[in-house]
């Protein structure tokens with residue numbers, strides 16, 4: 357593919373599009389490449405290597421090695437991640453949340469989970485505040501369905517739980533200038549002033565556990581790399597406020613079902629939502645883009661192209677735990693013996709089974725939702 361044929365890459369907290377070049381992003385964002393040693397150290401504490409670590413889903417980080425050092429010295433460590441509730445949760449969002457569950461168990465860590473209903477209200481013309489807040493509680497069911505520990509998980513709605521976050525948010529806001537926010541987030545004079553304030557609230561959660569517990573606790577943020585601009589400004593001010601800089605571990609994007617890009621809620625036919633009826637999700641899989649050839653004859657002769665195939669990506673990221681089975685699928689595809697129709701059908705079955713199970717967990721989560729919401733410090 358020539359440079360002209362490639363679509364320009366855009367990666368911001370509000371837009372991810374084009375052909376994503378992770379090498380370039382790592383350079384542009386000034387983050388570190390993920391290392392085998394970090395993966396091994398995490399796996400050692402967890403007792404096993406998570407599929408996302410084995411498969412290189414986490415491509416870069418900042419100071420994750422330091423966060424591990426602190427844990428290995430016997431210090432408590434914490435986790436922070438979040439969601440901007442503007443619609444249903446899709447499978448891409450679940451990737452970092454599944455990983456948080458793994459890390460929470462491995463490191464006995466509290467997880468602060470922020471629902472930025474304010475951010476979504478401020479950035480989306482079509483979203484009312486009431487709907488964004490309703491979605492906070494709806495999306496929380498997905499978070500809970502990932503199996504997190506109610507004793508150690510603190511879900512925060514920026515709007516409904518402002519009393520828990522406003523004071524620290526103010527201290528953070530005082531340290532960030534208007535020109536920094538404009539430069540980092542590309543805001544202009546015609547953006548509303550809420551959008552200028554919101555980054556302070558997303559930043560402050562990095563220090564929230566330390567603030568609540570009255571001592572510094574190293575914080576690690578598992579998320580896709582699109583959220584990185586927030587952590588850049590947070591790291592710049594952390595020490596001035598007397599806190600550690602937050603560490604990050606960055607995931608790649610789960611692609612959508614159409615060619616290229618990431619799974620995006622704004623193209624519902626190309627995303628699988630956790631609330632999709634399993635049959636509808638299976639139909640989406642059956643009409644997905646693949647790395648197949650134009651005709652069966654060509655495919656038998658030349659083989660398929662798993663490297664550009666989104667169906668293969670779904671097996672790789674989520675739906676094939678067994679490394680050997682994944683390798684066999686890849687070579688059957690490349691040799692032309694496994695055709696796209698069959699491969700899609702098998703994935704559709706797995707997606708259906710996954711959704712039946714996840715939706716049952718989501719239903720159960722309604723009974724325990726209150727236990728997961730942030731409480732006042734005792």
Ligand code: TYM
Pocket residue numbers: 369436437438439440441447448449450451452470471472475558577578579580581582583607608609610611618619620
């Ligand atoms: P939001 O709702 O855009 O995304 C929620 C989380 O999902 C990740 N993500 C993906 N991961 C893999 N593949 C994809 N296709 C994909 N699409 C989204 C995002 O990186 C994110 O981790 N402003 C934030 C909410 C937030 C937050 C945080 C996120 C507040 N505090 C701390 C991460 C960490 C937002 O709108 O996320």
